[in-house]
Amino acid sequence: MKHLSLIMFFGFCMLFGINAAQAQQIMSVTGAVIDQTTRNPVSIIVSFYDKNNKKIGSSKSNSATGFYLVTGLKQGETYKVQLESPDYFKDEYEVTLPVSKKYADVSRDFTVKPLAKGSKILLEVPPFELKKSKLRVGAEDYLADVKKMMILNPGVSVEIQTYPDAEGDPAVNEAFTMERAQAIKKYLIDNGVREQKIVLKASGQTDSVNPPPKYKTAKGKRYIGPIYIVVTKV
């Protein structure tokens, strides 16, 4: 009887231990999904897929807060995250979870772009330096997002709109902004986007919606002529 009690006790401990270890391996990812153009929260389906492309978890983000939570994920694993809604471009991200007993969840935000004809998506980080029309080092990193959007949504066509950094001779400015537009187009074509999906619109006049500032601007706000990706066909 004594032996039976001991066996039961150790059995319980082992069982409990395994469960505790298993529990520690489970992790959640929380965050917000934001409209890239408005910075407002978005309601969208957020799905996590494992390396075998098996859907592990899914959540619909809250329309008021953009908040989502996907649980049942394993520590140390890398997941493909898919964002899907009829109103937004289909998008994908990759998330690798840490191995840790300290956290039950980790944080990750996502942005999505509105899928509607006429949507005007500002390239928030300009791929050019001031007064330069050659893609800057690292511009590929910023443009990868546009490339991904075009490849994941093959039915979409866009217009690349470029504006000059400052007022000046409209003809000179237009030639300059055309060089910038062509540099972006070349990057996209070189990276798998079909040429007929892209048209260019280079402006000789500064952007009336987002004009050059009249006063000095704070850190991180140096004005570089805006570049928009405008959706012309969905």
Next chain:
Amino acid sequence: MRNVFKYVAIPIASYMMMSFSTIAQQRSYDIKTIGKHEDEVLGVFVNGDNTRFATSSLDESIKIWSIPEGKELMTIKGHLGHVNNISFSGDDKQIASASTDRTVRVWDVATGTQQYVLTGHTAEVIGVYFSPKNDYIASTSFDRTVKLWDTKLRTEVKTLRGHTDKTNDVAYSYDGQYLASCSDDKTIKIWSTDMNSKEALLTLTGHDTQVLTVLYSFDSKRLASADEKGVVKIWEMPSGTLLRTINAHNEIVQSVSWAEDNRTIVTASLDKFVKLWNSDTGENLMSMDVGSDIWGVDLTSSADHIMVGCADGTVKMLVEKKEAVKGKEKSKGKGGKK
């Protein structure tokens, strides 16, 4: 006789007292240019033991300099965008940097090698700050969030939401209990560093324009903030009571820093001036035109060296004149500052 006293003695006595006060409190410095970045210098940060300082620039690099020599020791490259801000770890062994490339990167100070990259912000990263124990890095971004990164796991573990516009800067209190962040929404938010806490503890209002920088004093009892109109405010912490408003500059103030006495602050502005202030009284202790717009400023514990990063790419060092420091108590060092 009464009139003589009233019209002569009192003014003379007042003048003498004012003169004594001015002489006793004003500080004077020599300025020298010690080096140059290839583009505008955006961030300046002095390490904990006052032996090194780092600068960051639009040229996408970070440079490390020696104090007091002002010798350029190292140039670090790796970011794919402007490096907006930098922060030494508490043990001075690492630097975290915030960039337009949307990443925070952590570098080994001894070798200049990149240790890891933190990705997760969805817009430019502007502010960055190590926690006092080096276990977390806080960062702010134009994506309106404050993010906390676990330095051991090298991953994003928490996002603080509440600001309604771009967040510009972030700072830990030296006791490790609080975080302060500031934003284009004209507010400062105070957050608990308790990982279970999600909402801001306090929202400080009073600036009437975008708040660009915040920094706690060494005793964590005060917070300095500065804005786009050149106004500096001093807040009592943790209550959040506004103690003083200083109309410090005529242009954007992007950087402030505290001396170890928890009273003296340095401010620098795009109006080209670097200024020292007594935050108790609002008295201006020093004012110097450095000849170029200034983005970043920091000082040693005793304020005997002030480092400025300028829009013309130069890095300048202000060294307190020897006669001014004669007889002053030797600095104890920052002792784990930042």
